[in-house]
Amino acid sequence: MADPLTLAEFFSGLKISKVSFHLPGVRQHSRTAGGEVLSAVIGASLWRGTVTLAAGYHRSISAVQAVLEDLDRAGDPFLAHAMPVWAPAYDPTGSILNGYTPVLSSVAGDNHRCALSGLPPGYRLAQGEMLAFTYGTGPVRYALHRVRSLSVAASQAGTTGLFDVVPHIRPGWATGTAVTLIRPACKAVILPGSIRWPNSAPLISEGISFDFIQTLR
Template sequence: MALANPAPVAAFFGGLKVASAIFTLPAAIQSSVTGGGEVLTASLGTRLWQGTVTLAAMPAREGQAALALIEAMQDAGASFLATPLPRLLPSVDPLGLLIAGHSPFIASVADNRRISLAGLPPHYELDRGGFLSFQYGPAPQRHALHRISEPVTANAAGITPLFDVRPHFRPGVTAGAQVQIAAPVFRAVIVPDTVNEGSSNQVVTSGISFQIIQTLSA
């Protein structure tokens, strides 16, 4: 059966035996220095999540199966849903038991970087550094992934005050969108020419790695 596009987490990224992953949000700016010594910066466009993924050593047969999936994801136009790693749930809810059964959603947005959530458990705490994701824009929708920039606590009704996230919101983000706290995702592609197939013998395959970058394709 052909993989969907984007491939669901369970069909690709979630099935890989990841040993380590480094995810970053590089700045997209340019800078210049004036004659008076002032440093000026300007945006160059959208900031996109990027990551380097290294798989754990595994039996050779499993390694070949993983490489087959990775090869399929290198087709032109192929993409997949990925989870930011390490994906840490809020410290008050490390197993996701408190958030289970709740359906958080965007209550309001302000500027292009502040958001308020509703539908959370009463007094639920979100840590600085945690992730959240949602879909936005007209169908087919795009996937947004944001990191929480400041700690925030919901009130007794499960509503938070406005809080900062990064990157900034893109056009099309509106109140009412469902938000994923326990399993945030973003759409990604494998960066061309970054796959390392590692080394293998008849017993073990090790050292498989590749780089990914977020795509805002609809």
């Protein structure tokens, strides 16, 4: 698969009017004769989203349309960052992180908890905020996780204790890997047939939208 378009090349430049970004469960269930509901995970949990663009002048919408047509035709990937929350409330512009490089310091044996180091002293994350890092060997893979713990605070040495994230952390992670907290992104592709093309009036075009899904390769 081709290298993904960077955030600057596509996603971060979109003028978005509405967006959804979520992690649907991939489960099936059955019932026993005694009324017990049995549930089983049947696939990887992948981030999904729907983007609706704001109305714009024809030329700006046509420029976006050209990229979408190419991505849809070839199935090529792009980076998509978490929305609408894409930065810590404690540090919405990333200014506190300037000069610091947070890294993954450990992952618990249950793969649902991790710890970070390299943060500014006392740096905080809240439940629902996001983090991303790359992992694996060979083609780069992009991990994107949401903080499940109520709050996370770094010590004066810039390290955190273990905290819960969703989804679970997949094999291939390595200590010392840089962690992104501002516009944390996953690798995604357009869902086939999901693009709604714009309607054009005398001055503006509107109505363009698309669905995307995370890809791990």
